[in-house]
Amino acid sequence: MISVRLISGSAELSAVAVLPRMLGTLFYYSPTSEEASSVISELAELPALLDWQKPSLIEEATARLCSADIAELPYQFSLLFEGQGAMPAPPWGSVYMDRENLLLGETAQAYRQFLRTNEVVLDTDLNEPEDQFGLMILAMAYFMETENDDAVVELLGTHLLPWSGRYLELVAEADQSGFYRALAVVAEAFLKEVADAYEVTVEIRQLYR
Numbered sequence: 001m002i003s004v005r006l007i008s009g010s011a012e013l014s015a016v017a018v019l020p021r022m023l024g025t026l027f028y029y030s031p032t033s034e035e036a037s038s039v040i041s042e043l044a045e046l047p048a049l050l051d052w053q054k055p056s057l058i059e060e061a062t063a064r065l066c067s068a069d070i071a072e073l074p075y076q077f078s079l080l081f082e083g084q085g086a087m088p089a090p091p092w093g094s095v096y097m098d099r100e101n102l103l104l105g106e107t108a109q110a111y112r113q114f115l116r117t118n119e120v121v122l123d124t125d126l127n128e129p130e131d132q133f134g135l136m137i138l139a140m141a142y143f144m145e146t147e148n149d150d151a152v153v154e155l156l157g158t159h160l161l162p163w164s165g166r167y168l169e170l171v172a173e174a175d176q177s178g179f180y181r182a183l184a185v186v187a188e189a190f191l192k193e194v195a196d197a198y199e200v201t202v203e204i205r206q207l208y209r
Helices: 016-024 034-040 041-048 055-067 070-082 093-097 108-116 133-144 150-174 178-196
Strands: 001-005 121-124
Touching: 016 034, 016 041, 016 133, 016 178, 041 055, 055 178, 070 150, 070 178, 093 108, 093 150, 108 121, 108 150, 121 133, 133 150, 133 178, 150 178
Parallel strands: 001 121
Antiparallel strands: none
């Protein structure tokens, strides 16, 4: 089995994986972590990392990211990703696609099997659902880097894009710092770029949140 180490150091990554690794890291790791801190210091480079379809949108979002008060981010991260109080934007796919809004629901189990089929282990040192948004972006980065196009298409069309739009909408509504709202804009634009490039057909799923 292949163990996908969740690291953000760009020196260890191919160029194609840099942008999704950056996004995945910020949607998974606390902003005070070493992994996220190194990405935050490089956010000004976002507009240059891709030939964006809407460059002005990315430039505006990048400006908001770079001007955010870093001291506010740990609290916002806790609200959005760690469940301090009622979570306004749960980051797990099965919460949206399971009728009972369950963690580790049927869709999470299907995604876990998809990873196993592609001989991938997400080595996070935690016992947690694999269908967390940031983790899925990091898995996609790995598939892109290893040129596993079929896995990229299946991950996007079946496991991520059916719910990610609603999730990012809730993140944007809930974030009070402006940082994660801008990050949601970049993530939504990036996923569209990748879906278009890979000609992904997105499964239509009923959402329950």
